[in-house]
Amino acid sequence: MGYAHVYAHEIMHRGRVPMEPVDFVPDWADRPRKAKFHPDAETIPLPAAPPHALPPRPAPGFTLPLLSGMLQDSYGLTGRRLAVQANTDLAALPHYTHANWSRGTASGGGLYPVAVHWAAGPGGPLTPGLYHYAPHQHGLRRLLTGDVTGQVRDALGHGANAVEGAGAAAGATQYLVLSVKYWQNAFKYNSFSFHAVSMDVGALVQTWRLWAAQYGLRIDPVLWFDEERLARLLGVAAGDEGVFAVVPLTWEGAPPHAEGAPVPEHGGDTDAAVRHQDVERSRRVLVFETLQRIHGATVGRAADRP
Numbered sequence: 001m002g003y004a005h006v007y008a009h010e011i012m013h014r015g016r017v018p019m020e021p022v023d024f025v026p027d028w029a030d031r032p033r034k035a036k037f038h039p040d041a042e043t044i045p046l047p048a049a050p051p052h053a054l055p056p057r058p059a060p061g062f063t064l065p066l067l068s069g070m071l072q073d074s075y076g077l078t079g080r081r082l083a084v085q086a087n088t089d090l091a092a093l094p095h096y097t098h099a100n101w102s103r104g105t106a107s108g109g110g111l112y113p114v115a116v117h118w119a120a121g122p123g124g125p126l127t128p129g130l131y132h133y134a135p136h137q138h139g140l141r142r143l144l145t146g147d148v149t150g151q152v153r154d155a156l157g158h159g160a161n162a163v164e165g166a167g168a169a170a171g172a173t174q175y176l177v178l179s180v181k182y183w184q185n186a187f188k189y190n191s192f193s194f195h196a197v198s199m200d201v202g203a204l205v206q207t208w209r210l211w212a213a214q215y216g217l218r219i220d221p222v223l224w225f226d227e228e229r230l231a232r233l234l235g236v237a238a239g240d241e242g243v244f245a246v247v248p249l250t251w252e253g254a255p256p257h258a259e260g261a262p263v264p265e266h267g268g269d270t271d272a273a274v275r276h277q278d279v280e281r282s283r284r285v286l287v288f289e290t291l292q293r294i295h296g297a298t299v300g301r302a303a304d305r306p
């Protein structure tokens with residue numbers, strides 16, 4: 001973790017000592033999408049959120065409408081920005097192709113780089129599998145069919161509960177997996193992007209905590225795990241995308257997880273991986289050495305849990 005200290009020092013002093021590459025200019029005409037795109041994946045619409053009661057009634061666990069409401073209010077599109085302001089793109093905003101949409105969670109630069117995946121296990125409302133939350137459709141894209149929650153639990157390790165707090169990580173049957181596709185933010189912020197996306201992940205998790213608390217539910221993210229194993233599950237290259245947090249969900253009526261969960265339908269390997277891949281919009285994707293080094297400093301240490 002030595003380079004992490006170097007990176008933190010560079011972030012703190014970037015006002016006086018610019019970070020490389022100092023002459024970088026974003027190519028706005030070749031910018032990436034603000035969300036992942038899986039054109040061949042089935043999209044399942046999410047139901048409407050339950051009406052807000054005053055005060056909200058405590059819930060024994062998440063349901064599909066509750067999860068839908070939390071995703072919609074945090075990372076779903078909630079408004080179109082057309083207000084008078086001083087940004088230089090104001091003249092283009094009335095045109096739909098240049099529309100800028102806002103969400104409930106704060107984000108550096110309004111790029112919203114966090115990808116939310118749901119590892120759905122037994123006892124839930126959907127066929128067990130791995131889903132990606134598509135904010136523009138407010139739906140779930142099915143990336144894989146079959147129960148992979150055993151892989152998630154194995155990646156978390158046996159010490160997850162003791163270290164991370166009260167969340168029942170080892171006994172959960174539903175998990176939200178938060179990842180960041182670096183290019184989605186680095187195209188603008190280059191070497192600074194790892195710091196920016198780390199704050200975005202924290203802002204999203206805290207939004208969920210505030211949202212869930214009104215129903216008496218807890219959000220306890222696990223931040224220490226075998227990232228490389230989860231990256232293989234998501235079908236992403238470790239250098240292109242980082243897995244930042246896993247959030248176990250207490251699900252209403254869900255039974256405790258069973259040992260020896262069934263293997264996904266498309267293969268017999270112990271570790272399954274998604275079939276549908278994100279399609280990049282940018283014609284040219286740049287690689288930043290500083291970003292690669294700081295990401296490299298954070299992976300491969302799952303066995304060194306303090």
